[in-house]
Amino acid sequence: MKNLIQNYLRTFSGLSREVWWLALITLINRMGAMVIPFLSLYLSDNLSFSLKEIGWVMTSYGLGSLLGAWAGGKLCDKLGYYKVILGSLFFTGISFFIVQNFSEFWSICFGFFILIAIADTARPAFFVALSAYSKPENKTRSLTLIRLAINLGFSMGPAVGGLIIASIGYAGLFWVDGITCVIAGFIMIRTLHPKKAKILDKEIVIDSPVPPHRDSSYILFLIALILFGFIFVQYFSTIPLYYKQIHQLPEETIGLILALNGALIFIFEMPLITYLESTSLSKISTVIYGMILTGCSFIILTLTPWAGILILGMVIATLGEMIAFPFGNAFALERSKKGKQGAYMGLYSMSFSVAHILGHNSGMQLIENYGYTNSWIFMTIIAIVGTVLLVIVKRKVAKE
CATH class of the missing domain: 1.20.1250.20 (MFS general substrate transporter like domains)
Incomplete structure (x- = not known):
């Protein structure tokens, strides 16, 4: 110990x-x-x-x-x-x-x-x-x-x-x-x-800074990040409703499942990041794996009515968050041109604001019109689209 x-x-x-x-x-x-x-x-x-x-x-x-x-x-x-x-x-x-x-x-x-x-x-x-x-x-x-x-x-x-x-x-x-x-x-x-x-x-500060809107790889990366944020914010709006309405969980149990996210991050994120940094994986590759894991956390909810799958889904989503967000942040900082770091990181922060504006309300509307199962399938499709965009970014960066 x-x-x-x-x-x-x-x-x-x-x-x-x-x-x-x-x-x-x-x-x-x-x-x-x-x-x-x-x-x-x-x-x-x-x-x-x-x-x-x-x-x-x-x-x-x-x-x-x-x-x-x-x-x-x-x-x-x-x-x-x-x-x-x-x-x-x-x-x-x-x-x-x-x-x-x-x-x-x-x-x-x-x-x-x-x-x-x-x-x-x-x-x-x-x-x-x-x-x-x-x-x-x-x-x-x-x-x-x-x-x-x-x-x-x-x-x-x-x-x-x-x-x-x-x-x-x-x-x-x-x-x-x-x-x-x-x-x-x-x-x-x-x-x-x-x-x-x-x-x-x-x-x-440098003499000829490059504005972020001219960096096509960075813009694609941010679009993928908006899609990632779109599905991830469901864990703070529609997922708790799913726990309550479909699985009939009491509020204290819902709170414990949501708290599991923070506990796992606090205990495991730093050692996990330290390990991943020692591997040959690029930052974009790690974000791709995070996107895939988060998408999987939604599709497994459709596989069985067993309540234990909710915990597994939260663990997988948290794992995706732990490896996607830190390396996504690091890629944005690495990508930012000196003298324009504020503009780059401003757009990076705005991507999550857009995800919050669109994600919560859209998730509610999807559930209202199509039900939870179809909504989770839709979230998985969004994750696939985001993954494809990140793969394109990876290839563009490699060519540069």
Whole structure:
């Protein structure tokens, strides 16, 4: 057991001090994002919104995320990642304090649109910061560490959020979320010195940067990533409904199955990434395998009514996520041209925003019109199309 723990800890060795501080800032920030998991309940129970109105609020949320990711990429190239991250943290905190005072439908839509737009300006900047603070051979593991912080924060946040709601109500969520954003900002000021950030920013600028929209391989990669995100977000919207309506599982069991995703990532992702980096597989090849595994997680749900298949499906989907997302991030960073990293990573972040905007609503409509089985077959077909696009990207990159 001692050797097992030592080998696990060894997978984290060699990462820079700045990356660890970024991970801590991310953990605090994500733990504070407690309003988001309870947003639909808050709108329904506290503000008495209809399901249709809640749907439009979630659409506003997704559109804000899309705008934030685009603006963040632009601002990152002009101002540098340090100012963008810091500004996002502080202004997101202030936005949480303000939005809790809104109660009308349109004000809520506008408020959450602005809030998430401000929050997501930091997403491309975090990627660029990782690129600056990481050695080339450590970039994938650095990205994995940030993902671990995000997953740990999202796992702990809802648990704490439930206690806050039970004790002081929904208003407490907004105050805690806002305060944690501000705390994360102050930690960044104390630990990641602005002067060092400016030096690193200057190192990534070149005279003739290539804009990402002219990189055909990168655009194809992003389209494939949107398809991957389209099917993956079903695990946070339609899959829980499938557990409840078809398999009649109680909420606590559904929660445990969903929690299995975060637990597997926290325990196994870093060792798995470390192992895959030691193989001859390219980053795109690994993303392809992740896409295939995620597609398989849907088709096996159609094979048997046995409830145990739900756990197997979650394990396979999580495995696909663990190998696709870190190497997809690493490929995007590797592909980004110096001086245009913000624009590249802005488009990368926007691809997931598009997946959220399209995936949740489309999944619901598919189930409503064609049922769960046909919907899972459709998701598998989407995965096949995405896999074909990634194979094309792999060949184009090899020719380059």
